Amino acid sequence: MINKLFLTASFLAFTAAALAQVTIKGRITDKSGNPLIGTSVVVKGSIDGTSADTSGSYILKTRRKGLQTIAASFIGYEPFEKTISLSTGTIELNIVLKEKATAIQDVVITAGAFEAGDKKKGVTLKPLDILTTASATGDIYGAINTLPGTATIADDGRLFVRGGDAYESLTYIDGLRVKKPYSSTTPDLPSRGRYSPQMFTGTTFSSGGYSAQYGQALSSALILQTTGIAPKSQWGLGIMSVGVNGSETFANERSSISVQVDYYNLKPYLSAVKQQHKWNKYPETFGTTVAGRQKIGNDGLLKLMATFQSSHFNLDYPDYNNQARAMAIDLKNSNLYTNLTYSDSWGKGWSIKTGVALSLDKNNVKPGMSKVDETNTYFQSKVSVKKEFSSIFNITGGAELAPNRFRQSYSVNSSTVSNTSYTDNNTAAFVEGEAMLFNKLAVRGGVRSEYSDLLGDFKLAPRASLAWLLAPCCQISVASGIFYQTPEDQLLRFTHDLKFEKATHYIANFQVTKNDRIFRTEVYYKEYDNMVRFDGVKFYDPTLYNNGGNGFAKGLEVFWRDQKTVRNLDYWVSYSYIDSKRLYRDxxxxxxxxxxxxxxxxxxxxxxxxxxxxxxxATFSYATGRPYDDPSTPLFMDKLTKEYMDVSINASYIFKLFGKTSVLYTQMGNLLNRENIYGYNYYRDANGQYQAAKITASTKQSFFFGVFLNF
Incomplete structure (x- = not known):
């Protein structure tokens, strides 16, 4: 549960080591001194580039030396170029852009979206923010859970957004879906994200109303953009309280390849810290990641990403069908994800991005005398073409093909009870246009089609959004759209006589960004239809499955971030109110x-x-009590747990060892040693009476220590 903590310190070491490169930094503003958020800054003739953050500040690192031209561009402003001499150290270059006489101001739709590293919307989190959030334990999803719209469900670890179940929030890498983004786990033990935040330069979290270029997600989309060509060759070593890792990168001007190997064994840590569960085999994980980059021609870039993880553990878990007697659960999981993309510019405003991705996940679970073997193979191919007719109007269109194969075998005492296997070929197409109107208005509209040959269901999903610039620092945005999603694999293994589930989003947003501070508030309403329902007792009966469920979610969210008031202090506060009800599943x-x-x-x-x-x-997290069902009472889901509260702290010390940059990192979770209760499991005792067992963390507090070196 803590094996991702090393990612935070590892990235800090990588960042500190990169300071040896040539660094160009400064602020980008208009003539009135207002920051131009998202301005693109590049070393001309190379692929070294970055974008300005919410204060207009930018940091551009490059390995190039001598006379080089720095170019900056922003929609609605004249291009900027300046030739400077690069040697070593840091160069400060402040840039003032002039507004085009015939162009409009750049207005961007922010309803439903938080972004990091994106060139078009206000930046609220950077990749380093994700890694250094104390409660995140180096996990992307842990950091996203500090943003409004998310719910803190600490016993699960996945994203739950605006009243939506975890399966309603999908993850995309370079535009392609990741079928199994979380680690495999057992009940009441939280899963974690599989991928290191340092692999990504852009992080877009859309809690609703997202683009027609993405589908199959009822609630939200986490859109990740991987890094480009590595800035230099290096290798690294990490020694942690939970394992070790090593990496090596080879890079030149036009290509790079990086390989990282990880090994984690939690036996030393879990043996030293009191645990709620008895571990028969402590969690052990092996992983490797390969990232390749190759520049093609002047503007083309080929990216390859491949990750593999293998994990195994065994623990005693209460069997609530047998008076909560201890039952051994053995879990083995292997996961492979590969992603290959190519992007290029054809000139005259035309550009293309295409790619393929493969997710292969094998899960072998042995609860007691039972055994469940699952294999899920998901393949996606996608192509999108964009035409920019002018600086104020563009159209993007594309298509996808995504076959999904699921197999499950269930046996008891080595005797097969059931075998399930099916393939669902999903196809989709989309078209979307963006336009700037009246010097203050941005409009985006699109439509997406979804078809499942397994369900025999075809749908069209229109989406629209707009933003109005009230002043250089503030704007309002609205968004609405229809979203469809194929029912989960665990439901389709019983019946294929189902249809797409549906959600309709309505969102309004107000945002102010000024002087390294950002304030935003958002209201929304989400309506659910065609939710899958079944009988909880006779869940195995396919005739009792239907799309008769429905629901709603409505709420208010507030976000405030301040990087200015106190020198060297960066903080943010988020609040979410939600009123949600649904009739679905059992x-x-x-x-x-x-x-x-x-x-x-x-x-x-x-x-x-x-x-x-x-x-x-430091991170402080609070949530009011969660509903749960007590089967000994006649009412359903009528009780609440006590409030959840957590305070986590961390520290990172950067130092030199044999002339090389190193990082010493430590973290502590649940500083107050509070017992958080996530719910209750019920079982019948020997007398047939219901008894309640609290669901709590396997250990009240967590600790981590590591040292990371770069060479």
């Missing part, structure tokens, strides 16, 4: 689900102490 009536606490609050702070070369961080 629910007997329309109620608030257990993953939708009414109030969620997060506060994240990071303080850099220059004299000590140390960054200190």
């Amino acid at each position: 629910f007997t009536e329309k109620v608030t689900p257990t993953f939708a606490p009414k109030h969620n609050v997060s506060a994240v702070g990071k303080w850099w102490i220059s004299k000590l070369s140390t960054q200190l961080g």
Whole structure:
């Protein structure tokens, strides 16, 4: 559960080592001094580039030397170019862009979206923010859970957004879906994300109303953009309280390849910290990641990403069907994800992006005398073409093909009970246009088609959004759209006589960005239709499955970030209110689900102490009680757990070892040693009476220590 912590310190080491490169930094503003968020800055003739953040600040690193031309561009402004001499160290270059006389101001739709590293919307989180959030344990999803719209469900670890179940939130890497983005786990133990945040330069979290270029997600989309060509050759080593890792990168001007190998064994850590569960085999994980980049021609870029993980553990878990007696659960999982993309510019405003991705996941679970073997193979191919007719109008269109194969074998005492196998070929097409109107209005509209040959269902999903610039620092945005999703594999293994589930989003947003501060508030309403329902007792009966469920979610969200008021202090606060009810799955009536606490609050702070070369961080998380069902009462889901609260802290110390940059990192979770109760499992005792067992963390507090070296 903590094996991702190393990613935070590893990336800090990588970042610190990169300081040896030539660095160009500064601010990009208009003539009035207003920051031009998202301005693209590049070393002309290379692929070294970056974009300006919410304050207009940018940091551009390059290995090039001598006379080089720095170019900056932003929609609605004249291009900027300046030739400077690059040698070593840091060069400060402040840029003032002039507005085009015949162009409009850049207005961007922000309704439903938080972005990091994106060139078109306000930046609220950077990749380093994700890694240094104390409560995130180096996990992308842990950091996203500090943003409004998310619910803190600490016993699960996945994303739950605006009253939606975890399966309604999908992850995309370079535009392609990741079928199994979370680690495999057992009940009441949280899963983690499989991928290191340092692999990505852009992180877009859309909590609703997202682009027609993405589908199959009822609630939200986490859109990740991988890094480009590595800036230099290097290798690294990490030694941690939970394992070791090593990496090596080979790079030149036009290509790079990186390989990382990880090994984690939690036996030393879990043996030292008191555990709720008895481990028969402590968690052990082996993983490797390969990232290749090759520049093709002047503008083309070929990217390859491949990750493999293999994990195994065995623990005693209460069998609630047998008076909560201890039952051994053995879990083996292997996961392969590969992603190959190519992007290029054809000139005259035309560009293309195409790619393929493969997810292969094998899960072998042995609870007691039972055995469940599952294999899921998901392949996706996608192509999109964009035409920019002018700086104020463009159209993007594309198509996808995604076959999904699922197989499951269930046996008891080595005797096969059932075998399930099916393939669903999903096809989709989309077209979307963006336009700037009246110097202050941005409009985006599109439509997406979805077809499943397994379900025999075809749908069209229109989507639209707009933003109005009220002043250079503030705007309002609205968005609406229809979203469809194929029912989960675990439902389709019983019957294929189902249709797409459906959600309709309505969102309104107000945002102010000024002087390294950002404030935004958003209201939304989400309506669910065609949700899958079945009988909880006779879940195996395919005739009892239907699309008769429905529901809604509505709420208010507030976000504030301040990087200016206190020197070297960066903090943000988010608040979410949600009112959600649904009738789906085995629910007997329309109620608030257990993953939708009414109030969620997060506060994240990071303080850099220059004299000590140390960054200190802290995260506070709070959520009101979650609904749960007590089967000994006649009412359904009528009780609430106590409130959830957590305070986590971390520290990173950067130092030199044999002339090389190194990082010492430590983290502590649940500083207050609070017992958080996530719900209850019920079972009948020997007398047939219901008994309740609290669902809590396997250990109240977590600790991590590691040292990371770059060479």
